[in-house]
Amino acid sequence: MTYCIGMVLDEGVIMAADTRTNAGVDHVATFPKLFTFENTGERIIIVATSGNLATSQRVISLLKQQIDREEPVNLYTCDSLFQVAELVGSTLLASESHYRSNNPMSGVDFSSNFLVSGQILGHEPEMYHIYPEGNFIRTCQDTPFFQIGESKYGKPILDRIITTETPLNQAMKCALISFDSTMHSNLSVGMPIDIVIYRRDSLEVKIERLEQDDRYFNRLARAWGGGLRQLFDQLP
Secondary structure, three states, rough: OOOOEEEEOOOEEEEEEEEEEEEEOOOEEOOEEEEEEEEEEEEEEEEEEEEEEHHHHHEEEEEEEHHHHOOOHHHHHHOOOOHHHHHHHHHHHHHHHHHHOOOOOOOOOOOOOEEEEEEEEOOOEEEEEEOOOOOOOOOOOOOOOOEEEEOOOOHHHHEEEEEOOOOOOHHHHHHHHHHHHHHHHHHOOOEEEEEEEEEEOOOOOOOOOOOOOHHHHHHHHHHHHHHHHHHHHHHO
């Protein structure tokens, strides 16, 4: 299991994903689940994945092959992020069907969820949550963030803090606290954390990785935990 967050704010986009993959207590590994596609100066596309790792890796590989082969429909030829979401959704559905048809009696859950975000030159930043069935929904003014994977533990802080007007630096801090809360309650989510902070209209992006010993993250986690305990002691 994993945990991914995506936010679309007035200042830009934040996406983050942990890298832990758990196939049992004796098989824990690290795999990236946050990916960027950059056509310099024209578009930025950011993708986060959760669910079956083989399915999500196949989808990412197919999306890259479509670009490399210069197929008529690929992430760089879509006219809008809506069309990008449709392409990712159809590729996801085809990948799940591929594994199910070849393993009809396995009982394995081949489903995956995707978050797709970014900006195309001349368009507003957008974000879509793509379900295993290939359909999707988009963020809006009332719901500016999505979560996939182990979402329940880190949701309360996002519900209380995040609006479209939240500055990027504050939203990043909120995202990291959400990860800290999730990791405290679920061993299937863990460091390192990959994070993207995309500023509107910059059309430039870079994935940053926070390791286990990251000083800022650990200081933030200690301050949050200590502040909660102090507030609890003050309650009547």
